[in-house]
Amino acid sequence: MKKDLSFIYATQKDLCTLYGIGALLGWDERTHMPRKAVSARADQQKLIHDLIYEKMTADKLLDALHRLREKTLSGKDNLVVKELYKDVIKARRIPQAFCQELVKTVVMAQATWEAARYKNNFALFRKHLEKVVELKRQEAQFIDPDKKPYAALLNEFEEGMTPEKLTDLFDYLKKELITIVDHIKGTPRYSGQTPVRVVMKEDRQKAVIGEILKKMRMPSNRTSCDVSTHPFSIKLSENDVRITTRYLDPLDSFFAAIHEAGHALYELGISKKYCNTVLFYAASVGLHESQSRFWENMIAKNKSFWSGYFPQFARYVDAGFTPESFYYAVNQVRPSFIRVNADEVTYGLHIILRYEIERDLIDGTLSVADAKDAWNCKTKQYFNLIPSSDNEGILQDVHWAGGAFGYFPTYTIGSIYASQIYNHLEKTLPDFDRMIRVQNFNPVLAWLRANIHSKGKSMPADDIIAQACGSGLNPKEFVDYLRAKFIPIYER
Amino acid sequence: MKKDLSFIYATQKDLCTLYGIGALLGWDERTHMPRKAVSARADQQKLIHDLIYEKMTADKLLDALHRLREKTLSGKDNLVVKELYKDVIKARRIPQAFCQELVKTVVMAQATWEAARYKNNFALFRKHLEKVVELKRQEAQFIDPDKKPYAALLNEFEEGMTPEKLTDLFDYLKKELITIVDHIKGTPRYSGQTPVRVVMKEDRQKAVIGEILKKMRMPSNRTSCDVSTHPFSIKLSENDVRITTRYLDPLDSFFAAIHEAGHALYELGISKKYCNTVLFYAASVGLHESQSRFWENMIAKNKSFWSGYFPQFARYVDAGFTPESFYYAVNQVRPSFIRVNADEVTYGLHIILRYEIERDLIDGTLSVADAKDAWNCKTKQYFNLIPSSDNEGILQDVHWAGGAFGYFPTYTIGSIYASQIYNHLEKTLPDFDRMIRVQNFNPVLAWLRANIHSKGKSMPADDIIAQACGSGLNPKEFVDYLRAKFIPIYER
Known part of the structure; x- marks a missing residue:
């Protein structure tokens, strides 16, 4: 149990460190980044996201959580295991290829939204919105197939x-x-x-x-x-x-x-x-x-x-x-x-x-x-x-x-x-x-x-x-x- | 050969992406980071450095380079293999534990240097400088045991x-x-x-x-x-x-x-x-x-x-x-x-x-x-x-x-x-x-x-x-x- 606990705490520390790095990449993108750097920044973000996904979906982590869920844990450990387990289950339910498609789609959709706003014309954006809606419906199914799609997204x-x-x-x-x-x-x-x-x-x-x-x-x-x-x-x-x-x-x-x-x-x-x-x-x-x-x-x-x-x-x-x-x-x-x-x-x-x-x-x-x-x-x-x-x-x-x-x-x-x-x-x-x-x-x-x-x-x-x-x-x-x-x- | 080449190019792209993330962490530290964030920033830097070290010292990379060095390569590929091989050999020669000790030592030495400057007193800094010199001599031995230590460091x-x-x-x-x-x-x-x-x-x-x-x-x-x-x-x-x-x-x-x-x-x-x-x-x-x-x-x-x-x-x-x-x-x-x-x-x-x-x-x-x-x-x-x-x-x-x-x-x-x-x-x-x-x-x-x-x-x-x-x-x-x-x- 001690080994499992120290493993999940070490994993969480790495995850928090990666979230922090991702946050810096995002903060910088919106404040100081030169305009033309956007494509390399996307590579940097993707690398961090992939590392998070890898850590989050590692079998070793799920196994440790499974074992810990069988045990009686102290207050904080118990909460940590409960919350982390939810995150892990969710991450494992959404295929990585789907995530990547979704990210690509919303990047395109946001760029198109800007262009459509510039022309003040929703019609230019419609197809992209349809694609996003379609993918979000799929995502909702991955997250919780027992819920109506919007219910699953709202719960996030x-x-x-x-x-x-x-x-x-x-x-x-x-x-x-x-x-x-x-x-x-x-x-x-x-x-x-x-x-x-x-x-x-x-x-x-x-x-x-x-x-x-x-x-x-x-x-x-x-x-x-x-x-x-x-x-x-x-x-x-x-x-x-x-x-x-x-x-x-x-x-x-x-x-x-x-x-x-x-x-x-x-x-x-x-x-x-x-x-x-x-x-x-x-x-x-x-x-x-x-x-x-x-x-x-x-x-x-x-x-x-x-x-x-x-x-x-x-x-x-x-x-x-x-x-x-x-x-x-x-x-x-x-x-x-x-x-x-x-x-x-x-x-x-x-x-x-x-x-x-x-x-x-x-x-x-x-x-x-x-x-x-x-x-x-x-x-x-x-x-x-x-x-x-x-x-x-x-x-x-x-x-x-x-x-x-x-x-x-x-x-x-x-x-x-x-x-x-x-x-x-x-x-x-x-x-x-x-x-x-x-x-x-x-x-x-x-x-x-x-x-x-x-x-x-x-x-x-x-x-x-x-x-x-x-x-x-x-x-x-x-x-x-x-x-x-x-x-x-x-x-x- | 094609597979090896595309592997080393993919690795280099990841390395460049990681260098870029490390550069952002460093840039931010010196320009915008709130003062008290320094310890979490060190964790973020360490995580990126460890990833670079891992990629650079992976056996798979060295094996691919060994195979490619046997081949006749075009101009750019040839140069890339030559330079990357040098970096890989160097990275593999310096034990990770030594790197970490060196990093810790220079962080402490720099802080002490600042304090010594504040007091305008070299004596306060002397012991730290001795430690740094000692480690750099060791590092020089790792880099190239055939050279005199300063020659190895200068060459870097x-x-x-x-x-x-x-x-x-x-x-x-x-x-x-x-x-x-x-x-x-x-x-x-x-x-x-x-x-x-x-x-x-x-x-x-x-x-x-x-x-x-x-x-x-x-x-x-x-x-x-x-x-x-x-x-x-x-x-x-x-x-x-x-x-x-x-x-x-x-x-x-x-x-x-x-x-x-x-x-x-x-x-x-x-x-x-x-x-x-x-x-x-x-x-x-x-x-x-x-x-x-x-x-x-x-x-x-x-x-x-x-x-x-x-x-x-x-x-x-x-x-x-x-x-x-x-x-x-x-x-x-x-x-x-x-x-x-x-x-x-x-x-x-x-x-x-x-x-x-x-x-x-x-x-x-x-x-x-x-x-x-x-x-x-x-x-x-x-x-x-x-x-x-x-x-x-x-x-x-x-x-x-x-x-x-x-x-x-x-x-x-x-x-x-x-x-x-x-x-x-x-x-x-x-x-x-x-x-x-x-x-x-x-x-x-x-x-x-x-x-x-x-x-x-x-x-x-x-x-x-x-x-x-x-x-x-x-x-x-x-x-x-x-x-x-x-x-x-x-x-x-």
């Missing part, structure tokens, strides 16, 4: 979540969100609102972001903040979790950096005792997203926050704003076409629309040929808007080109979890509002570390939230949170 | 070069350099010279460097220029060769960037037909250094260059300079303690001093305990100066702490080659001076590509120079070049 991002549960949850949420939006649209404030304007030079944006990250306790010796087209965060090792932002619009760069820092703090806060094991990762994608959204929406778009923080922004903001009116301005609700620009209320509707379409595409009840009509039709239903072009509609997100079916729902699962955390902290942390106003985030971060971050993958995400906040995924809390925040903004 | 950096040849060459050069310096020190210009001052903000330095790199035809889609404490250049793949500089002093950042760009252009110019083989690398370290020094000293410190380029610098330069006097100012000769700040004339003396000491350390005729005295004594002899502290003397360079014995001579070999290239181009390229004045470097780069860069490792460095310039390593040409450049500066 949010373990334990099912399309049945999600459809119920989203049907409820859709109704509530549309009600809130309709209510807001009926207020005089809604028709009078105009966008906020902030003009700030890049080096000033960098300085502002540097200060807020410091207040969030992003450790400068364990993180970095670079520039990329699309902001992201990535873990390279236990003391190396990086974020990016982009310096176009000052509010965009500000909120994006805070969002990504929320992700990074999660990874940085996972208990060191899980380092170099399969438990040293987030419990789910939805829980990961809850951390970024919590910091971005619940903290950095909070009324108390802006009441204390506005003076630092004031000289870059159009005249006439007060801390309060600026808070209103950064929280404007407005139905629109583009998900990434959406406010907290309508964001969920964008997700539900995508969820319904991707579920039906993967389960075979909607064809790619009909997907554009479905998109436009749902946009009319949920937003009362009609996309004037494919870029405003079905072509706006890269996720499907990349094969990430089942990913979209995690954004809203994250929002729901974040609202539960916020509701809980507001009730239980003494002096919460004052702390946010003076930007003293230490107690909040300490709570997140103790109750969310440190757990890593040692518990299911939903159990972590239930233990921390009193109940598992609870869309009603999210609706209550939205009402409590946004109705006063529009009925003031 | 500059294949074909021997300590016998080098001692002769350096004895000649030492005499000539001291004569030139003495001559210069006797001129009235020498005693009257004062350092040039340039004050330029970092973003302006970046812009200036961006422009000059563009003129050097550094392709922006195949390169990048980042910041690091010590400037360096590194190849990650055929279309990814990066340089760094540091933005402290504007002339330092300018010349450092040009120096590193010279290295990068070499790597970028190696013929694509050698890509993913053992020939896709520089012919020697000395030849590599010739490229950086050519651009830095022969081009960017050239009189014609500054006569055309000075206006772009003029407003950042202390009043009173003309293009001509600025050229004099950036070419001041002055015996000093510190190698990296040395001018073209005294630089060689710094190298000769280090060569003589490291040769004797490795061959066992000088003990580490006596090295400091030897250093100070030679500094008196060659520069007529006495180091006032260890940082001004034996502690100034990291090379020995890193185990790079045999590296220093390549700097001067590079200077000699560079002077031969310069003398040749000045004679043979029509309109050479005018082109340099208007910063049209295209014909120079085209010549370098055709005659130096493209060859990769397909020929010995000295043969490349002989073919391109009419003779192999020729210190007399270097002395002539220095006399022709510096005597007029001081006798004007």
